[in-house]
Amino acid sequence: MEPGMADVYALPADQSGRFVMSMERIHQSSDRIRESRKLMLETEEVGISVVENLSQQTADPPSRSHLQLIRNFLGIVLLQGVDDAIDKSKKKLTIMSRRMTRNKSSVEWLSFSPLS
Incomplete structure (x- = not known):
């Protein structure tokens, strides 16, 4: 080997450490991708x-x-509709009963009043 060639292929210690860390990250990322794919x-x-x-x-x-x-x-749903209808009918019957009582009173008053 030539004297300068060994230095070209040799990696400095810090660069070697970064390379190892990068490879570990790649492996971790690959594992996460596999797990994500499995979950998918x-x-x-x-x-x-x-x-x-x-x-x-x-x-x-x-x-x-x-x-x-x-x-x-x-x-x-039908029972709620029936309840509403019963309430409306009850109100109408109450109104009719009041009118009937009022009309009955009016007729009685007119029947007892003397015609001149």
């Missing part, structure tokens, strides 16, 4: 499973429990 694939599998379940649910007729939930919900 698992997430994709879960997503596919969810989509398959949803499509199967829409293809299958509703189960008894689904129908019961729908009936309960509709029952609550």
Whole structure:
């Protein structure tokens, strides 16, 4: 070997340390990428499973429990509508009763008043 060639291929200690640290970082980054890829694939599998379940649910007729939930919900909504209708009817009947009482009083007053 020529006298100057050994120095060209030899790395200084600080440069060698930086090289080792860089290689460690590359390995750590590679590990993180592998873990991220693994997590991505698992997430994709879960997503596919969810989509398959949803499509199967829409293809299958509703189960008894689904129908019961729908009936309960509709029952609550219908009962609320019935309650509103009853309240309105009660108010109208109260108004009609008051008018009837007032008209009855007027008729009685007129019937007892002497005609001149």
